[in-house]
Each structure stands twice: as structure tokens, then as C-alpha cells.
Amino acid sequence: MDLAVLGINFKTAPMEIREQASFRAHEIPRALQRMAAAFPGAGFVLLSTCNRTELYLSGLDMAAHRPALAQALLKQTETAAAPAADPHFYVKTGLAAVEHLLTVASSLDSMVVGETEILGQVKQAFAVAGEAGTHGPRLPTLFHHAFRCAKRVHAETDLSRGRVSVSSVAVEFAEKVFEDLSAKTVMIVGAGEMAELALKSLVEHGAREVLVLNRSMDKGQALAERHGGRAIPFDLLDDYLPQADIVISSTSAPHAVVRAAAMRRAMELRRGRPVLLVDIAMPRDIEPAAGEIKDVYLYHLDDLQRVAAENLARRQSAVEQAWLIVREVCAEWSELFKVRGVGNVMQQLDAHGREVCETILQRYLAKEKLAALPEPCKDEIRELAQKIVNKMLAAPKESLRHAAKNGELTAYEQMTTRIFGLDRKGTPPTPHQDK
């Protein structure tokens, strides 16, 4: 199997090393084309994310070309850094390379196991190689297997279910109350780091209208500008409360900032439209009584942490199940490879038989005695000769099939190649050689 992967990732190299082999999106096609020009006939797909840079290749002897390929991955940085980076590269070949791609695409090899971005990045890497015309004939099958495997892992296991960071759990809560975040107003009370992370997640999921209330107007203004919102004077909190669909509070105030009475007044004006309150301050910013008001849903830091921990535990428990799927797909790929391998030898054998047949017939049918034969007779002779060849090749082909099933394909392949002279391209046996 001539498949291999050469790469570094967050497990094998620190960030400063990974930076040396990091490719920006627009640099990848050129890098691929350089490699394709340097190694004609080989197939390449380059995956470069913040956590890994991996070169998937086919049709190339990895042992012989490893230093050159590693150098190609580090080409854009100073060569002085290359020796330091080289030991951090890993190489996997054959089935190990296949299994590696399946685990990467299924997010089993990610820093946050189960994250779904990696599948998109692998798809993008494959598409870029396709556009650059460098993936060759073997890699597409492998990558399509990887996509199918990842799809199965996501559909059949809990590996990607639920969010695992506290800030993104706030989005999970918001999505259970609201259908479309783009039409919702998010109010941030206090410019704490955690609140900003939660706001960032909400904005990434479509929230557009952002109100920032902070005691320091400058700080509030800066936060609002970072997320396309507007800063509101802190004193106007109660006035703006009815407008807010989602309130995230994280002030350092020693007392409650959002009072239940103000919330009750806001709800009268909202006419039953629900509100999500997320209190991530310590001590708490929102009076617990506010959570008892109809259509108000109040969550604290503990709730967010609990859900994040539950989701993480669920993902961990799904890892084993996901690995089973990866191994299953890997085995499927291996079988497919075997059958394809048999196909290649058989095709060579058929071509060889046809070539021998045609060469001999051409020579003999041109002789004086046979040249006078009518064309239908000549066709009969050609057909007969081809049938004899096919019959003779049937037994070796059957043996090859058995060998593939028993895992002995390589030995039989070599034997067949030598016996029939398949490796001597363009030199089929001639009548003279036969003599």
C-alpha cells in the first residue's frame, strides 16, 4: 500500500515548531504544486490547521523521500529552523496512515475530542488538492472513506453532541429558548472576560443586536466596538431590560445588579416573550427570585459548568464506540484495497495476454500462406487464440483472488509478475524468443 502521511501536530510539537510548518490558505495550492512538480506521479493532499500540518501522499516511497518532504513542509521558514523541527515529524504508512486520517476526520485526534470543525478543514484540504490537481488517483478514495467514517461517528455516537466550554453552553441554553438568535437582543452587564467569551459565542451563532452596560463607559464602549454592539450607561439598566432577550451578567458588584422587581416590570412589557438570564458573576448579579418569574429562565455559572462537564463526560464515553467505527471503516478500506490490488494485477495479466496474442497473430497472419485467407476466417483464428489465452490465464487469476482473501497477495503478485514477465514493459515474448 503506497499511502503515507507525514506531519506534526499539537501532540508531537510545541506551537513554535508548528508555526514553522504552518500554511495559510492561499499558500497551500502553490506548495502542493511545488511538491507535485518535484515528485511527478505522486498524489498529495496538504492539511494545515492551527493544531496540525499533515501531508497525505500516495505513489511515493516515503522512506527514500522523507527528508525532502519534511523540508518541503518547512520551506516557507528559515532553513535554520528545519533541523530543530524535523524530529517532531511523524510518518505513518499503509493502513496506519489510513487509520490516522480516519481518526483525524472523525475528530478523535483533536485537541477537543468531538469538535466538528476538523471535518470541514479536511474536506477543504481535499478540495484544494483537487483544484490544484495534485491528489492523484489513490487519495480520493481514501478521503471519501474518511468523510463517510466521520459522518458515521457523528451520527452514531455522542462524540460531537453538546458543547463543552462554559461560554458555548450559554449558546446551547439560548438555542433551547430561541429559534433564531439573529433577531435577538443580547445585553451584557459588566465587561468581564467570561461574559465576553459568552457574547462572542452568541455573536458567532448569529446574535446581532448587542447592548453593553458597564460601570466604566470606556471599557463598555471598547467591548461594544469589538462585537458590533453599542454601549449604554449602566444607570439605564432597568430601562433597557425589556428590550433584552438574553442577559449575561458578570460584574464584580458585591450585591445584585438585576433585581427581581425590575425583571417583573420588564416581563409585563414583554407580554410573555421569554428571557434568558445568564449570571456568571461571583457573588451573583441577578436576584434568584428573578428566575421564578414566568417565562424567565435563569442560569448560574454552576449550571453552565454542570452541562459542560456532562457533555464532556458523554463525549469521553463515546470515544470507544467511535474507535470501533474507525476500525470497521479501516477494515473495509483494507478489503477494498486488496480487491483493487488484485484488479491491477489481473488487468496487467489480461493486457499481457492480449498483447502476446496480437503480436503472434499479426506476424503469422501476414505470412503468405495465411494472408490469402478470407477476413472472416482470420477473425475466427483471432477469437480462438484469445479464448486459449483466457483459458490459460483463468487458473492464475483464481489463485490471485484466493491469495488476496488470505492476505498473501503481495507474494502472489510478485510471483505472477515474474512468471509472466509483467515487469518487462513493452517486451512481450516474440515468436523468435519462443523458439
Place this chain on the structure above:
Amino acid sequence: MAALGLACYAASSLLALRALLGERPRSERTSLACLAAGWVAFAGVLTGRAVQSDGIPAFNAFEALTCYALALSAAYLLLMLTRPIRGIGSLLIPYVSVVLLGGLPGLHVQAGAPPAIQDVWLALHVLLAFAAYALLSLASVLAAAYLVQDRNLKHKLFGRVWERLPSLEKLDHHMGWLLGLGFLLLTGAILLGITQIWRHSGGEEWLTDPKVGATAVTWILFAVLVHMRASAGRHGRSMAVVTVAGLLCLLFAFIGVHLVTNSVHSFVGILPAN
């Protein structure tokens, strides 16, 4: 055929419940397929009865309950085809199955409206009434799902049901338009009913019929609900509670009234009160 249909509904109910409570929510599609198969089976039964009696098959307990169940199933299937909404089947399909089961004792009872009033207007009246019942019931099931999700959110029950039921806003939105459309159809059905009384010189017994009274109360309740949502812009838990109450009212007007009193709308196969 009815047994086959009921078996399909039972299978669909179990699959829908599994989709909500089971480990993997993958059985929802199979549940829908079973529901569609059950629907076809019962529709076949009703068509057979319509051909046999040469009239509208909605005049005994079995026929009326089956018509209602089929209308509700069709409304749900259409909703799932056009605007998929997860998790609702686990509430709706078992409910529909119970309704169908309730009608089975009247399976072999033949009934029909007096030939004099069996015309296209009566057919339209019945059709609109069942369509209205279906849409209003579907809205009520969504309201029940809203209350379940509201409870999960309020009490921080972050389990499978919380995860698999849709957002409150989505439930509220679908509830809104279903109520509006259902109310319009109910109004149309009532107007057609009144027209029928007038056309056939109906007597006082129609106007003082308890079913007419119960339907009027139901209509008023839904009118208030639609007004509060559309004009006063009310949403949330209270509206969901009133919508569920609307279903109880509707069920009383549709079937309950026949259990407690005599009605000129009476279905054969249901025992009237003495």
C-alpha cells in the same frame, strides 16, 4: 385492515417515544413511515364504509374518532414534511393511537346522517370541522410540548427530552399559525352548520343542542386566544396553558358532550346519558 392500521399506529408510537427517550434519536423517520402506513390502512377502512353506505363516514363513534385521528395525523405529517419539528410525535402519535383505540368498539356499527341532509354542504361542514379540530389539536400538542420544555428549562432538567424537544420560540411560532388557521376553519364549519339548519328548516332542537353550546364556548375560547396572540401580542407559558385548555374544551364539544347528555349531533355507538 383496522387491526393492521392500529398495529402501525402502535409501532409508530413506540418508535416516536424511543426517538425522544431512547439513546439515539434515529427512529423518528421510521415512526413517520409507520404512521403513514397506519393512516393509509384506516383511510382504506373509512373509504370502504363510505362506499358501502353511500354517504359521509363520520356518523358513528368509530367513524368520527377515526376521521379526527386521520385529520390530526395528516396535519402532523404535512407539518413534518414542510417544517420538520422534532420530538412532537412522541406526544401526538400515542394520543392519536388512544383516540383510534377508543373508536374501535363502534367498528361494526353502521350509521349515517338522514338522506335528506346528506349533501355537499354537509360534507363540507364535516370536512371543515375535522380540519379545524386537527389543526387546533395539533396546536395544543405543541402547547403541551412547550409546557414540557418550559418545565425542563425552569427546573434545569438537562436530559434527553430537553435536548430533543425544539426551542420554546419554535413551538410558540408554530402554535400561533396553527391556531389562527384552525380558528378560521372552525368558524367556517360553524357558519356552514348554521346554514344547514336554515336550509333544512331545522327546529329549536338544533339551536338548543348541547353540542352547539359546547362548540360555541370552544369557539369563544379560541377566539380570545387568537386575539390575545395576534392583537395583544401575548406569548409564553400562559398562552400555552390556555391552548391546552382549548383542547380539553374542544374534546368535550366533539365527543364528551355525547357522553354526558343527548345531542341531535349524536354519534351511533356512544351511549347517551339517561
